[in-house]
Amino acid sequence: MPGCQEDNFQLPTEENCCMSYLVLARKYRPQTFDEVVGQAHVTHTLSNAITSDRVAHAIMFSGPRGTGKTTVARILAKAMNCIEGPAPEPCNQCRSCGEIRSGSSVDVYEIDGASNNSVDQIRELRENVRYTPIHSRYKIYIIDEVHMLSIAAFNALLKTLEEPPAHILFMFATTEPQKIPVTILSRCQRHELRRIDLQSIQKQMASICSKEEVELPDESRWMIAREAGGSMRDALSLLDLAITCGEGASSSDQIIDLLGVVDRKIIFDISDAILNGDIPSVLDLLDAVYERGYDMKKLYTDLVEHFRNMLVVKMGEKIQNLVDLPAHEIDRIKDQVKEASGEYLHQQFGLLLEEETGLRFSAQPKMVLEMAFLRMCRIKPALSMDVLIEKLDLLKDAIGNPQLTDAYPPKADTVPDDPVRPQVTADRPMPSDTGPAPESPGPIENPERLWERLLEVASEEYPMLAATLEKCSLNSLSRQDIEIFVSGSDFNLRMLQRRKSQEILQKLLKNLLGRPVSIRLVAKTEAGPTHQQKKKHENQLRQEALSHPLVAEAVEIFSGKVVDVKIL
Numbered sequence: 001m002p003g004c005q006e007d008n009f010q011l012p013t014e015e016n017c018c019m020s021y022l023v024l025a026r027k028y029r030p031q032t033f034d035e036v037v038g039q040a041h042v043t044h045t046l047s048n049a050i051t052s053d054r055v056a057h058a059i060m061f062s063g064p065r066g067t068g069k070t071t072v073a074r075i076l077a078k079a080m081n082c083i084e085g086p087a088p089e090p091c092n093q094c095r096s097c098g099e100i101r102s103g104s105s106v107d108v109y110e111i112d113g114a115s116n117n118s119v120d121q122i123r124e125l126r127e128n129v130r131y132t133p134i135h136s137r138y139k140i141y142i143i144d145e146v147h148m149l150s151i152a153a154f155n156a157l158l159k160t161l162e163e164p165p166a167h168i169l170f171m172f173a174t175t176e177p178q179k180i181p182v183t184i185l186s187r188c189q190r191h192e193l194r195r196i197d198l199q200s201i202q203k204q205m206a207s208i209c210s211k212e213e214v215e216l217p218d219e220s221r222w223m224i225a226r227e228a229g230g231s232m233r234d235a236l237s238l239l240d241l242a243i244t245c246g247e248g249a250s251s252s253d254q255i256i257d258l259l260g261v262v263d264r265k266i267i268f269d270i271s272d273a274i275l276n277g278d279i280p281s282v283l284d285l286l287d288a289v290y291e292r293g294y295d296m297k298k299l300y301t302d303l304v305e306h307f308r309n310m311l312v313v314k315m316g317e318k319i320q321n322l323v324d325l326p327a328h329e330i331d332r333i334k335d336q337v338k339e340a341s342g343e344y345l346h347q348q349f350g351l352l353l354e355e356e357t358g359l360r361f362s363a364q365p366k367m368v369l370e371m372a373f374l375r376m377c378r379i380k381p382a383l384s385m386d387v388l389i390e391k392l393d394l395l396k397d398a399i400g401n402p403q404l405t406d407a408y409p410p411k412a413d414t415v416p417d418d419p420v421r422p423q424v425t426a427d428r429p430m431p432s433d434t435g436p437a438p439e440s441p442g443p444i445e446n447p448e449r450l451w452e453r454l455l456e457v458a459s460e461e462y463p464m465l466a467a468t469l470e471k472c473s474l475n476s477l478s479r480q481d482i483e484i485f486v487s488g489s490d491f492n493l494r495m496l497q498r499r500k501s502q503e504i505l506q507k508l509l510k511n512l513l514g515r516p517v518s519i520r521l522v523a524k525t526e527a528g529p530t531h532q533q534k535k536k537h538e539n540q541l542r543q544e545a546l547s548h549p550l551v552a553e554a555v556e557i558f559s560g561k562v563v564d565v566k567i568l
Contacts, residue, residue: 025236028208031092031101033075036068037204037232038196043072045191047088050079055086056189058161058170060146062177063193066231069173070110072193073142074100077108080169081136096136107136113145113174119152126160129168138169146172147179154181161187195230198222198324204232205239214243220255222326227259262294267306268332274348274376275340282373286366296365300355307349309333314342348376380559391557395550444512447477453512462504468495475522482509482517485524493523538567 030036033043042061049055059076061069078090078097090097099105111125125141133139143149149157161170161184172188174180202218202225209216216239224242228235238259245258256263266289273281289299312322313330314337323330337345355372362368444450451474458466471488486493495501502519510516542565545551555562 023237024208024212024240025233028211028236030068030071030075031078032089033072033079034089036072036075038200039068039072039193042191042193046072046076046079050076050086050088053086055080055169057164057168058188059172060177060180060185060188060190061171061173061193062190063175064195064230065175066228066233066235067193067196068232069175069193070142070144072191073171073173076171077138077140077142077169080138080140081105081107086137105136107133107138108140108142110142110144113143114148117149117153119150119156122149122153122156126156129160129165132167137167139167140169140171142171142173144173145175147174147176151181154184158183158187196232197230198225198326201225201228201230201232201235202326205235208236208239212243216242217252218326219252223252223255223259223261223264227261260294262289262299262302264329267302268336270303270373271306271310272336274373275336277377279374279377282377283370286369286373290366296369297359300352300359300365300369304349304352304356307345307352310337310340311342311345311349313337314340314345344379347379351376351379395554395557445477447474450474450477450512454508457508457512458504465495465501465504468492468501472496473524478517479515480517481520483520483522485522487524490523493521496521541565541567 033047036043046055055076059073061073063069075090078092078100079088080086081096081100082090083094083096084091092098092101096105096107100108103110129139129141131139164170170188177185177190202221205216205221205224206218209221220242221239224238225235227238242255242258245254266285270282270285273285290296309323309325310333313319313333319330323333325333352372355368359365359368359372444453455466455469458469471486471492473485473487475483475485477483484496486496496505505519506516509519545565546562551562554560
C-alpha cells in the first residue's frame with residue numbers, strides 16, 4: 001500500500017484505536033483476579049490452584065449473564081501463559097498478556113459456541129490440539145456459550161476433553177449448564193459464578209464515575225444497579241446510556257424516564273395505601289402508573305419483591321443477608337411495617353403471589369392488579385399466634401364455666417330423637433373414658449329403673465356413648481345377660497360393638513347390678529325418615545348450631561366467619 005511503512009504498521013487494538021468509542025464494559029473489564037467484582041469464591045480458588053500447580057485441564061464457568069465468566073477465563077489464560085508465570089497475578093506487560101488482552105493471541109482461541117457448533121468444526125479443533133503452541137506455554141481454547149454445541153459435536157469432543165495433550169487447556173463458559181451432557185460436565189472442573197449484589201455494583205459504578213469525572217447521584221446508581229439484575233455488564237451498559245443521555249450529570253427523574261422503571265416512591269406509596277386499606281389512593285396511584293405507560297407486569301414484580309422485603313424486615317433477623325437494598329430503604333421499610341403484624345404481611349404477600357398466573361396470561365393486566373389491590377385492602381389484620389392461643393384459653397375457660405353453661409341451657413324441646421347431630425354441640429368438657437364410674441347405692445333389678453340409671457350415668461361420664469344408647473332400649477334382663485335393642489342406623493350398632501364401648505358398658509352394668517353380665521346387641525330395623533324429612537331436620541340442626549351462643553362468641557373473638565356446618 002502506498003504511504004504505508006510495513007515496519008510501523010500495527011493492527012488496531014483497544015489501546016491504540018481512536019476511531020471509535022470504547023464502551024465502559026470493555027474499557028473497565030477486569031485484568032486481574034483482584035479486579036473481578038463479587039466472585040471471590042472463584043478467583044480465590046483459581047489463584048490457589050495456580051500457586052499449587054493444580055490447574056485442571058478442563059474448566060467450566062457457569063452463571064448468569066454479565067457476571068464475569070469469559071473475563072475470568074481470560075485472566076486465567078493470561079496467568080498461565082504470562083512470562084512471569086504461571087502466577088496468580090499476570091504482569092499485563094509481556095507479549096502474551098498483551099495479545100490475550102487485545103484478542104490477537106495465536107495460542108489462545110476464543111470460540112463462539114453458538115456459531116461454531118457443528119461436528120465438523122469440533123473435529124477440526126480436535127486435529128489442531130496435536131500441535132504445540134507457537135510461543136506460549138499453553139494452547140488454550142475458550143468456548144463461550146458451550147451449551148449451544150450439538151450433541152454430535154459434544155460426542156466428538158469427549159475423548160480429547162478427557163485426555164488432552166499436556167500443552168492444552170479447555171475453558172468453557174455457559175449460562176445454561178443444564179443443557180450440557182453429563183458426560184461433558186463430569187470431565188470438567190466446575191465453577192459457579194453468582195449474581196453480583198447491589199452494593200458491589202453500586203461501588204463499582206461509583207469508582208468508574210470518579211475515573212470518568214462524571215457526577216451521578218447515589219439514588220440513580222442504586223436504581224441502575226437494581227435494574228441490572230446482578231449483571232455487571234448490564235449495569236455498565238445502563239451507566240453508559242445514562243451518562244450519554246445526561247451529558248455528564250443525570251438526575252433521578254432522567255434515569256427513571258430513561259430506564260422506564262417505576263419510581264421507588266410509588267412502590268412505597270402503593271404499599272402504604274394497601275396497608276392502610278385506602279382503596280381510592282391505591283386505584284389513583286395504579287392509574288397514574290398506567291397512564292405513564294409503565295409495564296404492569298414489571299410493576300407487579302416490583303411489588304411482590306417489596307412485600308417480600310417487608311415480611312423479611314418484620315422478622316428482624318439477618319436482614320442484610322436476605323434483603324439486598326440500600327440502608328435508607330431498609331430504614332424506610334422498618335418504619336412502614338412497624339404497626340403491621342407478621343401474620344398480616346404474610347397474608348398480603350400470599351394473596352399478591354396468587355395473582356401471578358392470572359396476570360401473566362391476562363390481556364388486561366391493569367384490571368387484574370386492581371382486583372388484587374381491592375382484595376388486599378379488604379384483608380383484616382390477622383391476630384398473632386400468641387394472641388390466638390390466649391383467646392383460645394379464654395374461650396376454653398368460658399365453656400367450662402358452670403355459670404356460662406347455665407346461662408345458655410340447651411333447647412331440649414327442639415332436639416328430636418334422631419342419631420343426626422351437629423358438629424358443635426358440647427356445652428361442657430368431656431371427661432376421660434378411663435375415669436372411674438360412680439357407684440350406685442345398691443343393686444338395681446328393675447329393668448326400667450336400670451335403663452334410666454344407665455343413661456343417667458353414661459350422660460355424666462360418657463356423653464358420646466350416652467348419645468348412642470338414647471336410640472336403644474332394654475329388651476330383657478336376667479341373672480347372666482342383658483339384651484339391648486339397637487335402633488337407628490348401622491352406625492349405632494357398630495359404635496356399641498366396639499371393644500371400648502363393650503368394656504364401658506360391662507363396667508357400668510356391673511356397678512349398677514352388683515354382678516357381671518354378658519351383653520347381647522340386637523339390631524332393630526325401623527322405617528327411616530324420608531329424604532324430605534331428613535333434609536328439613538338437618539337444616540334445623542344447622543340453624544341451631546349457627547345460633548348457639550358459644551359459636552357466636554368464637555366468631556366475634558377471632559374476627560372470623562362460619563364457612564360451613566357439617567352434620568355428623
